[in-house]
Structures are given as structure tokens and as C-alpha cells.
Amino acid sequence: MAGNTELENLSSKELHDEAVKRAVRHGDVKFLWQLLERIPAAQAETGDQGEAEVDVNNTAALLHDYVHAGEGELAEQLRPFYLEYLAEHS
Template identity: 35%
Template structure:
């Protein structure tokens, strides 16, 4: 991650998620959402949800549904925190 991430240390993960998602929505940044979707299995593993991390391509529709409800899992959100920070560093207008 870039050197600018230190400015985000005091911001909660929930707020980072909201800011990153809102910015991506405003920009119609499907790549960000697609990246999150692709990272969810690894974030699940990092959050200790090993069974969930074994999702396959055949389960993509189920993974998509999980992605839509993932914001309700604080451990999963903590695992995705660096993604939110980097997206905001790379894309937020100063």
C-alpha cells in the first residue's frame, strides 16, 4: 500500500467501507466491486471462516449473494480494511 495510508488509521473499518463503497458507486467503479467479490474468499480465510474460503467458480452465484451481505460480518470487514484504505488513497479527490 502507498505511504498515504497512515491518515486512515483513526477511521473505523465501517466508515472506511462506507466511504470506499460510496466513492465506487459515484464513479460506477465496477472493477472495485469485482475486486471485492474476488477477495472475499481470502478475507473469509483471514477472518477464520475456513469453510467459506473454499468457494469455487461453480459457487459464484452464492458468493455474489454473500458479497451483498458481507457488510454484516465485522471480522470479514476487518480483513477487507486494507482494500478500502488503498481504494480511498488511490481514488479520493484531495
């Protein structure tokens, strides 16, 4: 990994791409979650309060769907996906 001086020379876009790529490669869910938590506040800081509020609501809806994806008709619809995944990784 690049030293601090090299990292400071990267654009914000490049830093984002490298950080997300590393987190995904290493399964660093904690970092990805923390990123999601920080996005609305960062958007508000840029003056985009409306977008920050939308993101909070969308994230909450996505998390709700994720939590309930194993229940009822939704689970039944996702059953082939779960079966395929488990078959490939067992």
C-alpha cells in the same frame, strides 16, 4: 477526500462504507469486482474457511445467472425490466 492520517483514524467499517459509496457513485466496477474477489480469502484469513467456500460458490452461481440472464425463458421473464430500464435511459 480525507488525507491519509484522517483515513487511518476511521474504523474498518467506516473505510468500507466510504470506499463502496465512492465506487458506486463513480461507477468504479473494477473496485467492486476486486472487493468481491478478495472477500473469500479475507474470510479464510479470519478462520472462517467454510464461509469463504460458500461465498466462492455463491459468487460463481450469481455470475452464471448474470451471464445467462439474456437467454431463453429467463430473458423473457426479465423483458419488462429491460424495457423499463432502456426506456428510462434512452
